[in-house]
Amino acid sequence: MTPPTKRRPVGHHHGDLRNSLLRASLELVGERGPHGFTLAEASRRAGVSVAAPYKHFADRDALLAELATQGYREQHHRFATAINASDDPAEQLASFAAAYVRFAAEEPALFDVTFNAGLDKSRHAELASAGDRVAGLLLPVARQLAPAPDAAFDLLLRIAAAAHGLAVFLRQGLFGMAGAALSDTEERAARTVRAIATGDGARS
Template sequence: MPKKRGYHHGNLKQALVAAALELIEQKGPQGFTLSEAAKAAGVTPAAVYRHFHGREDLIAEAARQGYEIFADLMQFAYDKGQPSALASFEATGRAYLAFARKYPGHYMAMFESGVSVNANAELARAAARANGILEKAASDLSERIPPEKRPPAAMFSAHIWALSHGVVELYARGAPGARAPFPPEELLESGIGIYLRGLGLIPPDN
């Protein structure tokens, strides 16, 4: 009897994550079973338990890898904008949209699966690194605001994260009936501009 194809994988764990990511893109993070992921990877369901406790654990690993990619993209965007605090801040906002488009499976595992960022220590660290980059960009920019009027950097970055997430969810992921008359990039840029003008960080439009 021939051996099952899956046992020839050089990295069974990563093969399972890749299979899960494809299924997440096709069916959503709650739309597939562990058996389906195993079948897509070419292994038996029992083989999955060599690396994962269950489906949620598999999705958590996909999310962790997503946060690592996300953090790298955010760091690249931040560095590219230097030495301008404003350019770095705006670039990290755009990186969010770019990530969601290029890595939809990871994005859904991270933000739409219901898996907590505290599901395990590795996932928590990866999520904190990504959040820390945006918070650093916000902190750099908010130095221009008088201390008595300066919002906490965590709040500042959370506002931009929420704005970016909203644009992605409503207008950048093909949701039915959610078409805007403007490109998502333009919506995000103008939204960030309005926010920053409100804080007095960029001059008002004439």
């Protein structure tokens, strides 16, 4: 007679507890926003005990900071790919804006946790570093259009603000819900940024 197979205890996750919690939390962010769940709910979603998260995260903010760090890493990858498609700085920034819109549409939970969690970066060094890497990718491009450091930073802020606003409007359905809305908004973001990048203020 074959002995019954022993079941793994719930929550074992083949030693992948940390990633299981992150995946469960990202699902909850997508459903309720970054402030709409507790660590206990994330634990239940991951199938682990409510004490399990504290083996890896000091509190919920620490877990959200890890997700936001992932968000910045994904942005860096997407933006680097976008700006490497051209040698013209205005076109590079236009491609960045389009990539920003697509990131918001394709990774809404990462977008929300990165920008809407209200995390104090001074408490999360890895998160601050990941954000700085994204800025460090884009500022050299802006400096080609606005050589003075303050002017380059201001230019990048205006471009990022335009891309962010259009991304949020898309998420809110302002441009429609059809599949064409994303590509239309990408093109709108690129046009807007070209106008900003090549305008008189770009070189001030």
